[in-house]
Amino acid sequence: MTRTEGRPPIVVGIDPDPGKRMALAWAADAADRRHLPLLLVLAQNVPTPGYRPTGGRPSWEEWNEALHVTGDRLLKEAVAYVESLHPRVQVSGLLAEGHPAWVLREQAQNATEVVLGSWHLSARQELFTSAAVALPLIAHAPCPVVVVPEPEHVTRQPPYFVVGVDGSPHSAAAVDIAFDEAALRNAVLRALYVWHPPSLGVLDENAAVRECRRLLSETVAGRAATHPEVELHHEVVRGHPVQMLTEASEHALGLIVGTRGHGGFTGMALGSVSQGVLHHACCPVIAVPHAHDHGGHGR
Numbered sequence: 001m002t003r004t005e006g007r008p009p010i011v012v013g014i015d016p017d018p019g020k021r022m023a024l025a026w027a028a029d030a031a032d033r034r035h036l037p038l039l040l041v042l043a044q045n046v047p048t049p050g051y052r053p054t055g056g057r058p059s060w061e062e063w064n065e066a067l068h069v070t071g072d073r074l075l076k077e078a079v080a081y082v083e084s085l086h087p088r089v090q091v092s093g094l095l096a097e098g099h100p101a102w103v104l105r106e107q108a109q110n111a112t113e114v115v116l117g118s119w120h121l122s123a124r125q126e127l128f129t130s131a132a133v134a135l136p137l138i139a140h141a142p143c144p145v146v147v148v149p150e151p152e153h154v155t156r157q158p159p160y161f162v163v164g165v166d167g168s169p170h171s172a173a174a175v176d177i178a179f180d181e182a183a184l185r186n187a188v189l190r191a192l193y194v195w196h197p198p199s200l201g202v203l204d205e206n207a208a209v210r211e212c213r214r215l216l217s218e219t220v221a222g223r224a225a226t227h228p229e230v231e232l233h234h235e236v237v238r239g240h241p242v243q244m245l246t247e248a249s250e251h252a253l254g255l256i257v258g259t260r261g262h263g264g265f266t267g268m269a270l271g272s273v274s275q276g277v278l279h280h281a282c283c284p285v286i287a288v289p290h291a292h293d294h295g296g297h298g299r
Contacts, residue, residue, distance in 0.1 A: 008143075009037040009092075011107045013100055013116040013133070014078050016042070023117035023148040024078060025085065026284060030146075032086040033184045036112055040078050040093040042071050043103035071095045101133045108141040113286075115146040118278070134278060138259055138287045144177055145287045146254075153282040156251040160188035163256040164245050164273065165234075167193075167215035170258030170290040175219055177288045178256040179227045187253055191220050191234040194241040212236045242276030249277075254284040 012027035024040070031038040044067055075093035082091045096103045100116075108114045116133060138145045163178035165171045175191065182189040193216040195209060213236050224232050237244050249255035257274045274287045 007036055008110055008112045009039040010034070011039045011041055011104065011111040011114045013104050013114070014040050014042040014074065015117050016074060018074065018077060020117055020150050021078075021081065022150050022152055023115050023146075024081065026146065026148045027115040028082045028086050028089060028091075030113070030115070030184075031089045031091075034112070037090040037092070038082060039107065039111075040075060040082070040091065041096060041103060041107055042075050042078075042093070043096050043098055043100040044068075044071055045097075045099060068095065099133075101136045104133065104137050105140050108137070108143055108145075111143050113144040113146055114141055115148060118147045118149050135275060138274060138278075142289060144289070146284055147278055147287070148284045149282060154251060155253055155283075158188055159185060159253050160190055161185075161254050161256060162190045162192060162245065162249040162252045164241065164258070165191050165193045165216050165219050166258075167212075167219060168258065170288075172219055172258075173290045174256045174258040174286075174288040175223055177286060179223050179230055181254060181256065181286070182230045183227050185253060186229075188231045188233065190248060190252075191216060191232065192245060192248055193234075193236045194244045195236055195238050196240055197238070209236055209238075241273045242280060245273070245277055246280045249281055249283050252283045254286055255281050256286045256288060259287050259289050 010027050010031045012024055014024065015021070027038060030036075072095060075095055079091050079093055082089060094107070104114055104116065114137065116137070118134060134145070134147050138147075161178055161182050163171075163175055165175060178189055178191070181187070193212045195212045197205065197208075216234050216236060220232060220234055224230070237248075245255060245257065255277060257277060259274050274285070278285055278287075
């Protein structure tokens with residue numbers, strides 16, 4: 001199986017556990033809706049040369065070959081799974097050696113978006129699993145990164161997306177993606193500006209909230225005009241950005257955030273907000289870089 005040429009594909013990181021396929025299903029559905037190719041990537045960390053397992057297990061060379069055989073089988077099974085869900089999707093697979101974060105970062109250089117799975121573990125466990133892949137990938141990928149939790153969460157009708165807005169160019173890029181996602185899935189869009197009052201307070205809280213509403217309206221105005229089919233709700237809420245965005249998106253199809261910005265108040269980088277919602281959100285999180293961060297990138 002080789003990489004699909006032509007239009008930038010949607011890239012999805014495959015979990016070696018065949019029981020964890022929520023990210024794969026999300027990516028397959030996105031590829032089908034957008035008429036884009038889908039590239040399945042399985043990254044394997046292999047033993048270093050000279051490694052000799054104990055207990056009579058095979059040599060490093062045989063062990064490495066066995067990993068590749070298993071990897072090829074897992075990829076073929078994943079491809080067959082996608083084809084059973086969406087026969088029209090052009091799907092291919094790539095078996096790569098290396099840490100998944102590094103492998104997916106390389107593939108992200110020519111991707112429409114990168115999708116990977118996540119599962120809620122203890123903070124110590126996450127250092128070595130899903131977060132160890134998602135966080136460095138989000139920090140460096142030039143395209144949106146979608147983190148899909150396991151197991152599937154419960155959504156509500158009508159379906160909706162939530163996007164965090166703070167008035168920065170980075171959150172404006174997230175709003176662009178949010179309108180696209182809502183339009184593709186015939187979903188409502190909730191645009192939230194989360195205002196977190198400074199610890200020392202403000203002289204005129206009402207004026208501060210009015211300014212938040214102005215920035216929110218300006219950010220969504222033009223985009224709402226180009227997507228008249230999307231039902232838009234925008235609101236300013238008071239509280240901590242991570243908590244408020246997580247609560248608002250509890251039953252959403254997805255939560256969209258920028259990877260930079262101010263998160264609604266001075267001193268709270270939106271990067272820390274995106275990291276926070278990754279740890280707490282129960283729905284898929286779409287982290288969107290500002291195009292200028294990486295010299296521009298189309299979707």
